[in-house]
Amino acid sequence: MTHADVPENYLTASWGWRSWLLTRDHKRIALLYLISITLFFIVGGFFALLIRLELLTPAGDLVQAETYNKLFTMHGLIMIFFFLIPSIPSVLGNFLIPLMIGARDLAFPRLNLLSWYIYIIGGVFTLAAVVTGGVDTGWTFYTPYSSTYANSNVILTALGVFITGFSSILTGLNFIVTIHKMRAPGLTWFRLPLFVWAHYATSLIMVLGTPVLAISITLILLERAFHIGIFDPKLGGDPLLFQHLFWFYSHPAVYIMILPGMGVVSEIVTCYSRKKIFGYTFVALSSLAIAALGFMVWGHHMFVSGQSPFAGMVFSMLSFLVAIPSGIKVFNWTATLYKGSISFDAPMLYALGFIGLFTIGGLTGLFLATLAVDVHVHDTYFVIAHFHYIMVGGAVMAYFGGIHFWWPKITGRLYPEVWARIAALIVFIGFNLTFFPQFLLGYLGMPRRYHAYPEEFQVWNVMSTAGASILGLGYLIPIIYLLWSLRYGRVATANPWNAMGLEWETPSPPPETNFAATPIVKEEAYSYDIHT
Amino acid sequence: MSNAIVSTRTYVATFLLLLVLLAVTIAAAYIPLGRFNWVAAMTISAAKTALIASCFMNLRSSHRLVWIAACAGCFWLALLMILSLTDFWTRGWLLP
Amino acid sequence: MTSIPESGPASVHASHGVHDHQFDDAAQQQEAATLGMWLFLATEVLFFGGLFTGYTVYRSAYPNAFGEASRHLDIVLGTVNTGVLLLSSFSMAMAVQSAQLGKRWRLLGFLTSTAVLGAVFLAIKFTEYVHKFHEHLVPGSQFVFAGPESPHAQLFFSFYFAMTGLHALHMIIGLAMLVVLMMMTLANRFGPEYHTPVETIGLYWHFVDIVWVFLFPLLYLVSR
Numbered sequence: 038m039t040h041a042d043v044p045e046n047y048l049t050a051s052w053g054w055r056s057w058l059l060t061r062d063h064k065r066i067a068l069l070y071l072i073s074i075t076l077f078f079i080v081g082g083f084f085a086l087l088i089r090l091e092l093l094t095p096a097g098d099l100v101q102a103e104t105y106n107k108l109f110t111m112h113g114l115i116m117i118f119f120f121l122i123p124s125i126p127s128v129l130g131n132f133l134i135p136l137m138i139g140a141r142d143l144a145f146p147r148l149n150l151l152s153w154y155i156y157i158i159g160g161v162f163t164l165a166a167v168v169t170g171g172v173d174t175g176w177t178f179y180t181p182y183s184s185t186y187a188n189s190n191v192i193l194t195a196l197g198v199f200i201t202g203f204s205s206i207l208t209g210l211n212f213i214v215t216i217h218k219m220r221a222p223g224l225t226w227f228r229l230p231l232f233v234w235a236h237y238a239t240s241l242i243m244v245l246g247t248p249v250l251a252i253s254i255t256l257i258l259l260e261r262a263f264h265i266g267i268f269d270p271k272l273g274g275d276p277l278l279f280q281h282l283f284w285f286y287s288h289p290a291v292y293i294m295i296l297p298g299m300g301v302v303s304e305i306v307t308c309y310s311r312k313k314i315f316g317y318t319f320v321a322l323s324s325l326a327i328a329a330l331g332f333m334v335w336g337h338h339m340f341v342s343g344q345s346p347f348a349g350m351v352f353s354m355l356s357f358l359v360a361i362p363s364g365i366k367v368f369n370w371t372a373t374l375y376k377g378s379i380s381f382d383a384p385m386l387y388a389l390g391f392i393g394l395f396t397i398g399g400l401t402g403l404f405l406a407t408l409a410v411d412v413h414v415h416d417t418y419f420v421i422a423h424f425h426y427i428m429v430g431g432a433v434m435a436y437f438g439g440i441h442f443w444w445p446k447i448t449g450r451l452y453p454e455v456w457a458r459i460a461a462l463i464v465f466i467g468f469n470l471t472f473f474p475q476f477l478l479g480y481l482g483m484p485r486r487y488h489a490y491p492e493e494f495q496v497w498n499v500m501s502t503a504g505a506s507i508l509g510l511g512y513l514i515p516i517i518y519l520l521w522s523l524r525y526g527r528v529a530t531a532n533p534w535n536a537m538g539l540e541w542e543t544p545s546p547p548p549e550t551n552f553a554a555t556p557i558v559k560e561e562a563y564s565y566d567i568h569t
Numbered sequence: 570m571s572n573a574i575v576s577t578r579t580y581v582a583t584f585l586l587l588l589v590l591l592a593v594t595i596a597a598a599y600i601p602l603g604r605f606n607w608v609a610a611m612t613i614s615a616a617k618t619a620l621i622a623s624c625f626m627n628l629r630s631s632h633r634l635v636w637i638a639a640c641a642g643c644f645w646l647a648l649l650m651i652l653s654l655t656d657f658w659t660r661g662w663l664l665p
Numbered sequence: 666m667t668s669i670p671e672s673g674p675a676s677v678h679a680s681h682g683v684h685d686h687q688f689d690d691a692a693q694q695q696e697a698a699t700l701g702m703w704l705f706l707a708t709e710v711l712f713f714g715g716l717f718t719g720y721t722v723y724r725s726a727y728p729n730a731f732g733e734a735s736r737h738l739d740i741v742l743g744t745v746n747t748g749v750l751l752l753s754s755f756s757m758a759m760a761v762q763s764a765q766l767g768k769r770w771r772l773l774g775f776l777t778s779t780a781v782l783g784a785v786f787l788a789i790k791f792t793e794y795v796h797k798f799h800e801h802l803v804p805g806s807q808f809v810f811a812g813p814e815s816p817h818a819q820l821f822f823s824f825y826f827a828m829t830g831l832h833a834l835h836m837i838i839g840l841a842m843l844v845v846l847m848m849m850t851l852a853n854r855f856g857p858e859y860h861t862p863v864e865t866i867g868l869y870w871h872f873v874d875i876v877w878v879f880l881f882p883l884l885y886l887v888s889r
Binding site: 135140141142143144145146206210211213214217218219244245246247248249251252253255256259263264265266267271272273274275278281282285550555 | 685686687688689693696697700701704705707708709711712713714715716718719722723726727730804805806816817819820823824826827831
């Protein structure tokens with residue numbers, strides 16, 4: 038295809054670095070995010086590699102204890118704040134939400150670009166902290182270590198996270214206003230794609246939760262810089278105050294990381310079963326329920342920190358409740374698959390992997406929500422396995438699934454299907470080999486955040502590290518063939534999967550203003566039954 | 570179009586009422602109510618907030634969605650405070 | 666090459682409902698801006714709210730210390746400052762009204778008076794801070810507080826400076842935005858059809874006032 042044959046689209050509408058770095062087009066901003074978060078994913082993955090290498094042997098022989106503390110801290114910070122939280126919303130959400138609702142752009146395009154710049158500035162601060170000695174407090178910044186006793190780059194890192202938080206807030210604000218005010222004619226709330234519902238719920242969490250993270254970090258900064266002692270027990274301060282403020286955000290943050298993935302799964306499962314979603318209303322409202330309930334459970338991170346047992350019981354009960362809407366989604370996806378006309382294209386492999394692995398991760402969350410069990414497994418590898426099943430087995434798989442599903446729409450090219458399926462299987466196998474042994478390790482008593490461990494745990498650790506290398510390979514392969522496809526991939530039509538949704542009714546890649554004319558919606562979502 | 574235009578008289582009346590409430594706040598501080606001083610103070614502050622929001626900020630003539638956004642912030646803060654206090658205020662409770 | 670209408674604030678003489686390209690009409694743009702600002706204010710409620718939560722925890726734990734410490738704050742200056750801010754809110758509301766009625770010079774006048782009142786507030790606050798510094802009531806190594814409540818009193822002052830400091834920072838940002846509004850008014854950017862920035866920044870200003878309405882009794886009137 039020569040240059041002259043390609044119709045005008047958002048990629049070719051203007052040239053030069055200024056047209057990208059000063060763009061207001063939500064689609065270009067999505068690509069700016071795509072490139073940046075991929076880079077952070079690689080940095081975070083590098084720290085994971087070092088961790089797993091150290092844990093090959095029981096002795097702490099690869100790095101010193103202090104260094105190991107920095108490794109797991111920076112792995113956590115970068116993966117959570119600079120990869121997982123922005124991933125689906127800032128890449129797929131930014132690109133697709135205006136398209137899915139028939140709009141020309143988000144409500145506040147300049148704010149959208151500002152979000153990206155804020156994210157980059159926060160990232161620069163954090164990377165600066167990494168290269169000038171690192172930070173060793175754990176991504177959770179617990180006081181009084183972080184506020185008083187740590188000798189690492191706490192202030193620089195905390196500033197980086199503080200700044201990036203505003204990127205999240207502005208993105209959420211943008212999405213909420215856009216979804217309320219800019220839907221196409223005929224697109225009522227209950228005709229919206231579930232991807233949009235998921236991002237709406239995610240945006241509520243971003244807007245209401247992130248400010249509390251900001252203030253908790255501000256307090257650490259004040260205490261560290263000016264020694265004002267809000268968390269200092271010598272002055273009557275309570276370190277647990279920090280934990281309450283921190284987890285008020287950081288628990289809902291995990292729902293920021295998973296809800297968008299659930300939205301992606303709903304889109305993929307319906308398309309590759311050629312069926313409408315089972316129980317649309319329940320799936321839509323369950324996103325809101327997860328967002329709301331997710332704010333009421335944070336104390337389950339503090340069962341053994343010195344929190345009162347009474348509060349522990351309250352939080353434990355509420356934590357059981359939050360599992361219900363997630364369970365509803367899993368049942369509804371399964372019912373959607375039932376008697377569907379299923380094809381196992383790469384996006385579907387990722388989505389199916391999500392459903393299974395998220396279920397395992399979610400169920401182990403119930404173990405952790407049970408007060409008595411948590412006393413035994415808190416701060417062990419059981420917790421690590423639990424959240425990696427959800428974050429990696431869930432969120433990252435959904436992210437890869439979504440990237441593949443919408444790749445033709447975003448780039449106008451098809452990815453190579455055979456390689457994509459192979460990579461998806463490698464990821465699935467590598468993932469389970471890495472993290473399932475960690476459930477066993479945690480149950481047997483191996484604590485987290487230690488660079489050395491008793492001899493009897495070595496077998497499982499070696500298995501885990503082996504799995505991690507396979508997982509790494511599984512992530513590398515798509516990066517290669519996706520880049521390859523930009524130049525050599527088959528040119529995509531507007532709707533290569535025959536999927537339902539407004540984003541498929543515009544060319545691939547879309548023109549700059551998305552639609553030639555504002556679409557008018559007359560059908561329910563996922564009307565695959567009508568349009569076989 | 571913008572929200573309804575409020576008359577100068579309404580704004581002046583609101584402002585004067587706010588000043589009255591300020592005087593009440595201070596007077597109430599000098600009345601010994603013991604542990605309930607803060608209840609009185611917060612009630613008056615809430616009243617002032619209602620005045621500022623409904624009149625100066627035009628909440629009265631705003632879209633219902635705006636009301637929900639305004640309430641959401643307050644409700645979520647209440648959630649943060651109440652659930653945190655279930656820890657701090659029950660620390661001394663010994664359970665069998 | 667597709668030509669796109671200039672994004673950004675509406676054109677100079679906004680008498681025909683000019684709007685940014687992503688919106689269908691000026692009304693939709695105005696509604697979006699209002700909703701966006703209220704959502705942002707909701708985030709601010711939670712941002713300050715974290716401090717209010719910490720304050721509540723410690724005040725309920727150490728009521729005597731907080732009462733003692735609070736009496737060291739100047740109630741006269743605090744009251745004057747509250748009055749100044751309430752007047753500035755009135756002035757801001759009148760500014761919005763002037764914009765709605767297309768009265769350019771009244772708008773400029775009220776924006777200016779709002780900014781001046783804000784500056785007066787900050788000047789008084791700064792004076793209070795200087796007093797506290799001289800009285801050795803700034804938390805840190807220089808902190809000195811007579812009496813048995815000393816360490817807990819330092820907690821009170823930590824919150825005093827953190828909360829009023831954060832509030833003052835928001836006032837400064839508000840002042841900067843008011844200056845921008847004044848410049849835009851001078852450049853004749855506003856009229857009855859378009860004055861969204863005046864309304865949205867007005868909302869922000871009133872919110873900062875509301876925060877003070879809560880700070881004043883919580884900090885100055887704990888135990889008189």
